């Protein structure tokens with residue numbers, strides 16, 4: 001059974017490829033490498049002892065995609081390809097709309113033509129905007145605060161509309177909370193270009209001595225210690241949620257759109273993450289208090305009971321393990337891939 005993984009060379013996609021190969025699937029990756037290196041895929045092959053097919057192309061390239069669907073019989077597509085930096089999306093909205101929305105549109109059209117109608121899409125908790133209550137259920141109001149988030153929400157709408165028009169599609173919209181950590185081997189992990197925007201890679205780079213100190217964005221939020229609270233989820237748990245979704249979609253007798261949060265259901269503050277990382281790495285993580293970051297919310301964590309019921313999936317790893325694995329990756333690969 002062959003799966004097309006878009007964005008498979010990236011952080012989450014490479015972990016998904018590894019998990020798919022280990023679960024016995026064949027894997028074809030399409031990735032433009034705009035934010036990744038093919039080295040991640042070489043390492044996935046080494047770790048699993050299995051090979052995958054790699055195609056370096058943009059998903060907006062209709063001819064290449066069509067050729068892939070002609071040459072391979074896919075049972076499903078896992079769609080990770082997309083640009084994901086919130087701040088950058090505010091600066092370059094058209095690039096984000098072009099890349100994320102137009103690219104997805106071409107992919108869905110080619111899938112429809114090829115009759116491959118099983119899709120797992122990387123959505124995000126960002127579609128909830130500033131949540132009205134916690135934990136966040138899938139039924140919560142949606143609304144976005146930046147172009148990146150808008151692309152995720154709009155792609156969800158596109159897929160829901162597609163299902164209305166053709167109810168044979170089997171679609172999982174997986175809304176990720178905050179993916180962190182790395183494969184236990186320390187061979188694949190998150191490799192941001194330039195200084196990281198996100199907390200966990202920033203902390204890792206401070207611990208390894210690449211950056212001097214962490215800026216803690218705001219200590220006056222109405223949270224346990226005044227710093228922002230998020231639902232951090234181990235990337236391996238996250239990709240196992242995709243395999244679970246693939247199994248459920250494949251077993252459906254008729255089409256459906258399943259929308260599910262992938263989170264742990266727990267919230268950790270910035271300072272709790274710093275402490276957990278210091279414990280795991282045995283390295284100091286110096287920090288300084290900085291003003292709030294524009295657009296940040298105080299708290300966000302998932303009600304993940306629907307994924308438990310519907311996908312028979314639960315996150316297994318806690319924060320200590322997320323930090324240990326992130327640290328192993330960082331210290332083995334101080335310069336990334």
Ligand code: NAD
Nearest residue numbers: 007010011012031032033034035036058059081082122124
């Ligand atoms: P990533 O940047 O590491 O991976 C994305 C991959 O897609 C990269 O390899 C990039 O080169 C590729 N890509 C981007 N645009 C492409 C295009 N048009 N054609 C072909 N390849 C393209 O990011 P990630 O953290 O692995 O995220 C994967 C997906 O999950 C993204 O869609 C992201 O928006 C979503 N997501 C991520 C997070 C997070 O915090 N990491 C949270 C929620 C949702």
Ligand code: UFG
Nearest residue numbers: 124125126176177178197198199202215216217228270296
């Ligand atoms: N933070 C700092 N210092 C930093 C970076 C972050 O204090 O250098 C704080 C933030 O203020 C926030 C928390 O750490 O309180 C987490 O911030 P991240 O940037 O790691 O994560 P966000 O929750 O802001 O956003 C991430 C992704 C979004 C995605 C969202 C939900 O960047 O794309 O998770 O999935 F939508």
